[in-house]
Amino acid sequence: MARWCGSSSGASMSADPVALLAAPPLVAPLLTAHDIESGYGKVQVLWGAELAVAERASVVLLGPNGAGKTTFLKVLLGLMPAWRGTITFAGTDITAWPSDRRVRLGMAYMSEIGVFTALSIAENLAIGGQFAAPAALRRRLEALYAAFPDLAARRSAAAGSLSGGQRKMLGIAKALAGSPRLLVMDEPSAGLSPLFVGQVIAILRQFHEDGLALLIAEQNVKFLDLADHVITLEGGRTGFSGSVAALMEDDQLHRAYFGL
Amino acid sequence: MLVHALLGGVIYGCYFTLIGLGLNLVFGVMRIVNLAHGDVLMLGAFAAFFLFHLVGLSPFIAAPVVMVGFFLLGLPFYYLVVPRLALAKDAEMLSLILFFGIQQIIEALAAIVFGSSERSIPGRVLGVGPFHFLGQTLSRAWVIGAAIAAGAVIALYLYLYHTRSGLLTRAVMASRDEALASGIDIHRISARAFAIGLALAGLAGVFAPFMLGSVTPAMGVSVNLAAFAVIIVGSLGNPLGTVAGGLIYGVGLLLMQTYFSAWADLLPNLLLIGVLLARPTGLLGRRVRLA
Numbered sequence: 317m318a319r320w321c322g323s324s325s326g327a328s329m330s331a332d333p334v335a336l337l338a339a340p341p342l343v344a345p346l347l348t349a350h351d352i353e354s355g356y357g358k359v360q361v362l363w364g365a366e367l368a369v370a371e372r373a374s375v376v377l378l379g380p381n382g383a384g385k386t387t388f389l390k391v392l393l394g395l396m397p398a399w400r401g402t403i404t405f406a407g408t409d410i411t412a413w414p415s416d417r418r419v420r421l422g423m424a425y426m427s428e429i430g431v432f433t434a435l436s437i438a439e440n441l442a443i444g445g446q447f448a449a450p451a452a453l454r455r456r457l458e459a460l461y462a463a464f465p466d467l468a469a470r471r472s473a474a475a476g477s478l479s480g481g482q483r484k485m486l487g488i489a490k491a492l493a494g495s496p497r498l499l500v501m502d503e504p505s506a507g508l509s510p511l512f513v514g515q516v517i518a519i520l521r522q523f524h525e526d527g528l529a530l531l532i533a534e535q536n537v538k539f540l541d542l543a544d545h546v547i548t549l550e551g552g553r554t555g556f557s558g559s560v561a562a563l564m565e566d567d568q569l570h571r572a573y574f575g576l
Numbered sequence: 577m578l579v580h581a582l583l584g585g586v587i588y589g590c591y592f593t594l595i596g597l598g599l600n601l602v603f604g605v606m607r608i609v610n611l612a613h614g615d616v617l618m619l620g621a622f623a624a625f626f627l628f629h630l631v632g633l634s635p636f637i638a639a640p641v642v643m644v645g646f647f648l649l650g651l652p653f654y655y656l657v658v659p660r661l662a663l664a665k666d667a668e669m670l671s672l673i674l675f676f677g678i679q680q681i682i683e684a685l686a687a688i689v690f691g692s693s694e695r696s697i698p699g700r701v702l703g704v705g706p707f708h709f710l711g712q713t714l715s716r717a718w719v720i721g722a723a724i725a726a727g728a729v730i731a732l733y734l735y736l737y738h739t740r741s742g743l744l745t746r747a748v749m750a751s752r753d754e755a756l757a758s759g760i761d762i763h764r765i766s767a768r769a770f771a772i773g774l775a776l777a778g779l780a781g782v783f784a785p786f787m788l789g790s791v792t793p794a795m796g797v798s799v800n801l802a803a804f805a806v807i808i809v810g811s812l813g814n815p816l817g818t819v820a821g822g823l824i825y826g827v828g829l830l831l832m833q834t835y836f837s838a839w840a841d842l843l844p845n846l847l848l849i850g851v852l853l854a855r856p857t858g859l860l861g862r863r864v865r866l867a
Contacts, residue, residue, distance in 0.1 A: 395756055419759025427757040434750040435743075443747050443758050446740065490758070 345404075346371045346498055346529050347392065347423070352401035354391045361387040363552040364401070367531075369498060369545075374530040376539050378573060379549035385533035386428075388549060389502050392531075393425045394418050406497070420447050424496035428506050430487025433476030437467050440475050440486055444493030453493070460489045463519065481512035488519060498529040505536040517542055537573055548573075580712050581834040582827060587714060589826020590722035591780070591787050595799060596806030596818045597728060598776030604749045604813035605769035606658065608671040612679035614799030616774050618686065620646065620781020621791040625695045634701055639724070639782045646778035650771030658770065659763055679796060686793035694790035702786060717786035724783060725822075728776060732815060735772075745769055749813065805844035809851050 347369040355361040361384045369375045379385050390396040392403060394415035403411045410418055419425070424444070431440050441460065445453040461468035464485050470478075475486055484504060491499055504520075505513045513536065521542055524530055532539055533549075540546065546563050548556040556562075556569055563569050599613045610616075623642045627633040633641070657674070664670045699717055707719045736742040744765050748755045755762055785791050788799070802825065810821025828847060832840040 393757070414761070415756055416759045416761040425757050425759075427754060429751075429754060432747055432750045432754055435746065439743055439746075442740075442743055443760070446744060446758075446760065494759070 345369065346373070346406060347531065348402075348404045349388075349392060350402050352388065352391055352403070353399040354387060354396055355399070356387075356396075360399075361552050362391065365549065365552065366554045366557070367392075367547055369529055369531050371497075372524075372527050372529055373545060374524050374543050375532070375545045375547060376543035377531065377533040377547050377549055378535065378537070378540075379533070380535060383549045384552040385549055386502050387552075389425065389500055389531075389533055393423060393500060395425075419494065419496075422497035424491040424494055424499050426487045426491040426499065426501045426504065428502050431475040431478075431483050431490060433483075434474065436472050436474055437478075437486060438471040440490045441467075441493045444490035445495075447494055452495075456493060456495055460492060463522070464489050480507050481509070481515065484508060484512065484516055485519065488516070492523060492528070496528070498531060499523075500531045502533050503535070504532060505534060505539065510538075513538055577834060579710065581830040583710060583712050584714060584718065585827030585830035586823055587718045587722040587826070588787075588830060589823040590725040591718070591783070591822075592802060592806050592825045592829075593819050593822025594721075594725035594728050594776065594780045594783075596803045596810065596822055597725075597732065597815060598773035598780075599803045600807040600810070600813065600818045601732070601769055601776070601815040602773035603807065604815055605745060606766050607668060607752070607813075608658065608661070609668070609675065610770075610773065611672060611675035611800065612682055612796070613773070613777055613803055614801075615679050615682040615686070615796035616646065616777040617781040617784060617799050618791065618793060618796045619682065620778035621784040621795070622686065622690055622695070622781075622793075623778070624782040625697060625785065625791060628697050628701065635697065635782050635786075639779055642778040642782050643775040647771040647775040650774035651767050653774075654767040654770040655763070658766065679800075683793055683796055690793055692793060694792050695785070696790040697785040699786055717783070721783045721787045724779065728779060729816070729819060732772075732776075736815070741765070741768065801844045805847045809847050 345368045347367070349365065349367040352362050352365040352367075353360065365384070365388050367375070367377070367388070377385055377388065387396060391398050394410070394413055394417075398411055401411070402409060405418065405421055405423060408421070410421065413421075415425075432443065435443070438457075441457055442453070445456060448456060461471075466482055467486055467489060475483060478486060488499075488501075488504075491501075499520075504516050508516065517539065520530060520532075524542065530542065532542070540560050540563075543560055546556065546558065546560055547554050548563075548569065556566065563573075595617065599610060602608060602610050602613075620642050623645070624635050624638045627638040627641065628635065661667055661671055661674060702717055702720050704716075706716050707714045709719075734742075736746055744755070744760050745768070747758065747760055748762055748765050748769075752762065755765075784795075784799075788795065806821040806825045807818055808821070809824050810819065811817035825843070825847060829840060829843050832843050
C-alpha cells in the first residue's frame with residue numbers, strides 16, 4: 317500500500333469513487349473503472365484500481381513513474397486486457413471490447429508518442445477521424461486547423477519533421493479529429509519545455525470548456541490547473557480521489573507531490 | 577547485346593516486382609514472413625493451367641478469377657491463423673516456422689493432387705509475335721508480364737495512397753502500437769493486406785507459365801528465394817520499394833545470363849548476401865527489424 321494511503325482524512329478518501337460521483341445525481345459518470353487488475357505476462361501492475369470520470373469533467377491521474385498510469389490507461393482503452401474488474405463508458409459495459417469499438421463509442425487516446433511520424437499532418441488527422449463521415453470530418457478538420465494554426469500551415473509535411481511541442485499539438489488534434497466525448501492522455505508534458513506545457517494546457521482548457529471530458533495521466537502537477545478532480549495512483553492502486561483543493565489540504569499528499 | 581540485356585532486364589524485372597510485391601506488403605503490415613508465398617504463386621500457376629486446359633479460359637480472364645478467389649480465401653485464412661500467432665512472445669520467429677510448415681504442406685498436397693510432371697500453357701494464348709522496341713526484339717510474354725506488373729504496382733499505390741483503407745494500412749505499417757492506440761482495427765486491415773498479398777501472388781502465378789517456364793509443385797522454393805532477394809534489395813516492409821528490388825534483380829539476372837550464363841542461378845543468393853552485408857535495411861532502407 318502506498319505510504320500515505322489510509323492515513324489521510326476520512327472525508328477525502330474514497331474506496332469507491334463510483335459511489336462518490338453517483339451521489340450528486342446530475343453528474344452522470346461517463347467512464348468508470350472498478351477493481352481493475354492487469355499487467356504484463358506474469359507481472360501484475362494494477363491491483364484493484366478505481367476511477368470515474370463524469371461527463372464534461374476533467375480528471376488528472378497523478379502518480380510517480382512506474383505507478384501503473386500507462387497500464388491503467390491502456391486497460392481503459394482496451395489496448396491491454398483487464399484481468400479482472402469492469403469498465404463502463406456512457407453506461408455500456410465495455411470491459412471486453414476491442415480498442416477500435418471503444419474509440420468509435422467516443423473515447424480517444426493520446427499515447428506518449430501520439431502521432432505517426434512517417435505520415436503527414438493531414439494523414440495523421442484523417443486517421444484520428446477515421447470513423448467520422450466525410451463531410452463531418454472536413455468540418456471538424458477545418459475547426460482543428462483554426463485552433464492549431466501551426467499545423468494548418470504545413471498540412472502535407474511529415475509529422476516527424478515537427479518539433480516536440482508541435483508534435484504534441486498534432487497528437488491532440490489527431491485525437492480530437494474524431495470528435496470524442498472523452499480524451500485520455502498519457503503524460504502530455506513528457507519531453508516538453510515549460511513554455512509548451514503551458515500551451516498544451518491552454519489548448520486543452522479551450523476544448524474542455526466546450527464540453528470535452530479529460531482524463532490525463534501526469535506527474536507534472538502543473539496539469540492540476542486543469543483538473544476538477546484528482547485521483548492518485550501508486551503501486552498499482554488508486555488512493556486519494558477528490559478535488560484539487562482537498563489534495564492541497566492533505567499534508568502528506570501535498571508533500572509527496574509538491575515537495576514542501 | 578548489352579542494350580538487350582538492360583532493356584530485357586527492366587521488363588523482366590517488372591515481373592519480379594510483382595512476385596515480391598505481395599510478400600513485401602504482408603511483411604510491411606504484419607511483420608510476418610509468408611514463407612509460403614512462392615507456393616501460393618505456384619497454386620496460381622496451376623489454377624491458370626487448369627482453367628486454360630479444362631475450361632479454355634485465357635490467362636487474361638483467369639487472372640481476375642484467381643485474384644478474387646485468392647483474396648476471398650485469404651481473409652478467413654488470416655483470421656484462422658494470424659491473431660493467435662500474434663499473441664505469441666516471438667511472433668516473427670514463430671511465423672517463420674508456421675509458414676514454413678504451411679509451405680511444406682501446400683507443396684506436398686500439390687504434388688499428390690497435380691503430380692510432379694511439368695505443366696505449361698502454350699505461349700501463343702497471349703498473342704503471337706514479339707514486340708520491337710528501341711531496335712530490340714522482346715518476348716511478347718515478358719512485355720505483357722511487365723504491363724500486368726506495372727498495373728498491379730499502380731493499383732497498389734492507388735489503394736495505399738488514395739483510399740481510407742490504404743491510409744489505415746500505411747498507419748499500421750508505420751507503427752502498430754500507435755495504430756492500435758488510434759482505434760484502428762488492426763486485424764481487419766491486416767487481413768485485407770494479407771488477402772491482397774495472396775491475390776498478387778496468384779496474379780504473378782497466372783503468368784508464371786510464360787515467365788518462368790513450366791510449372792511444377794516444387795517451384796515455390798526457388799520463387800521464394802527470388803521474391804526474398806527482390807524485397808530485401810528493394811526495402812523490407814515498403815511495398816513500393818519492391819519496384820527498385822525487382823528492377824535490379826531483373827537487370828542483374830539478364831546481365832548474368834548474357835555474360836555468365838552458367839552462374840545466373842546464383843544471382844538471388846549473391847544479391848541477398850551483398851545487400852545484407854552492405855545495406856541491411858535495403859537500398860531504399862527504412863529502419864525495420866530484419867526477420
